[in-house]
Amino acid sequence: MDVIGHYNYWVSIVLMMAGFYMVIASANLVKKLVGLNVFQTAVFLLYITMSKVSVPDCAIDCGTAPIFKEGFTVYSNPLPSVLILTAIVVSVSTTAVALAIIVRIKEAYGSVEEDEMLRRDGE
Amino acid sequence: MDQGQGKGPRLITAVHDILLLTLLLVTTVAVVRLRNLVAVVMLLGLYSLLMAAVWLVLDAVDVAFTEAAVGAGITTFLLLAAVLLTGQEEKPPRRGPIGPLLIVAATGAVLLYATADMPPFGAPDNPIHRHVAPYYIDRSLDETGVPNMVTAVLASYRGYDTLGETTVIFTAGVAVLVLLGGRRRREDEIEEDE
Secondary structure (H helix, E strand, O other), X not given: OOHHXXXXXXXXXXXXXXXXXXXXXXXXXXXXXXXXXXXXXXXXXXXXHHHOOXXXXXXXXXXXXXXXXXXXXXEOOHHXXXXXXXXXXXXXXHHHHHHHHHHHHHHHHOOOEHHHHHHHHHO | OOHHHHOHHHHHHHHHHHHHHHHHHHHHHHHHHOOEHHHHHHHHHHHHHHHHHHHHHOOOHHHHHHHHHHHHHHHHHHHHHHHHHHXXXXXXXXXXXXXXXXXXXXXXXXXXXXXXXXXXXXXXXXXXXXXXXXXXXXXXXXXXXXXXXXHHHHHHHOHHHHHHHHHHHHHHHHHHHHHHHHHHHHHHHHHHHO
16 A cells, blocks of 8 residues: 555545544534534545546646546546535535524524533523 | 656646645644634635645646635635624533544544555546546537536536535525524514513
């Protein structure tokens, strides 16, 4: 297993775990949401990494962005890009709804910290 | 072929890739450790911008400008607005970080072990490049007349799916309006009662 060949995958997993940690260790709802965003982007990184083509030992036609151009025949895979474009748009939609819910929670409980919300529920 | 010149593009890609991803890791560590949420949101914007640069290096140009506009732009704006409404400081957690750290380390170790089976980065004969992708690369220009393959798939082959995507945005917009619009009305009613 060579370092350059797998560095992207490793980074993607470390970022994923950083997001996961924020979601489970932080009591603040906004911080949890930031963690979810980091986790999502890490999954995107995993997909886009797989789409890249770079031919070893070549000078010009070694794999380029998937837009047709005279003189190029090797393109990176366009399908992960399509999938992740959709995922980014869905992710910003869910983030917006989650933030709206958090703002309402702040009004109802006076706090966005999990501990204080549970305490107020117990009262 | 001249070896020094021949390895050029691949080496440049690898250097940029590793440099940007290392910067991403540093930014993420700061995001995890900081307790001031305004700083966290600003760093998340920086994280998105770095990620957009990574997409550019990895040939996903459409994803790069969507990430720069949506991830670094709209998401940062929404999060900032929410932070200003809900408080800027995160309180220190009551429980220690040991339990979550153990869970995260165990999950991460399993996933890292799994990456050993992933095909090497950028090899042209990876399984993902040998299935349906060659169809779009060979034929999408003739069939749709759009030079950008990502746009061809998004707007032509999968047009209905993109229509569904706009439905998702619409639904989210309606949900946010319902959640936050009702609040303003209730405040008005309270003022009228007073």
